[in-house]
Amino acid sequence: MSFSVSGGVATITMDHPENRNAITPELLAEVGAALADAGADPAVRVVVLTHTGPAFCAGADLKRAGARSHAAAPHDMAGVLSAVMDSPKPVVARIAGHCAGGGVGLAAAADISIAAAGARFAFSEVRIGVAPAIISVVCLPKLRRADALELFLTGERISAARAAEVGLINRAVPDDELDAAVAGVVRALLAGAPGALAAAKSLVYDVGGMERADAFAATARLSASLFEGEEARAGMAAFARKETPPWVPQ
Helix, strand or coil: CEEEEECCEEEEEECCHHHCCCECHHHHHHHHHHHHHHHHCCCCCEEEEEECCCEEECCECCCCCCHHHHCCCCCCHHHHHHHHHHCCCCEEEEECCEEECHHHHHHHHCCEEEEECCCEEECCHHHHCCCCCCCHHHHHHHCCHHHHHHHHHHCCCEEHHHHHHHCCCCEEECHHHHHHHHHHHHHHHHCCCHHHHHHHHHHHHHHHHCCHHHHHHHHHHHHHHHHCCHHHHHHHHHHHHCCCCCCCCC
């Protein structure tokens, strides 16, 4: 795996093409550590998760000892998925290759996932005698029940366009437009204030599970605190002067 930071963007590259970036304790440890490094680095504003080789992530490494081999991993699958979702910094998945099993989970956990049209997705677990258990936590909120049942039960491969249609990813683009599409999303994210981005992400995860009165009360408090914050003052002052806000990398 490689990790680099440039222009406010941390790029985490899964680099095990020999096993199609399959889920192993080593891969989970690498990605988990890189996410922690990105989160702790004040220079990082956006995280891009990408890969080398023909597969984004092929799911569990069936040549290893199976699920038991994951028990001793410093970062287990649930931990890595949680780290992606809990990151206050937006996580963008750049998917140029196939996703199966846990790879679909990584794609679904990311805040914004963009795939090349040639990529294929599959919940292939039932075909080897298991079920998409852990990744269901991140995939089911994005799927209609009918689509979830069809995909989970058949294990059929679907196109990137279909994955976008059912909500697993944000969109599919022509293969040769993938990098430009990811770059465009990253530029848009870098225009947002760090604290505001973190707050906006928390709304998506938190508000839907609240009672209406509690949601209005909590969001009113959040709104007031944001409007009184330094980012809002700087952002509104820059808007009035028609200048670039101070958090946008130059």
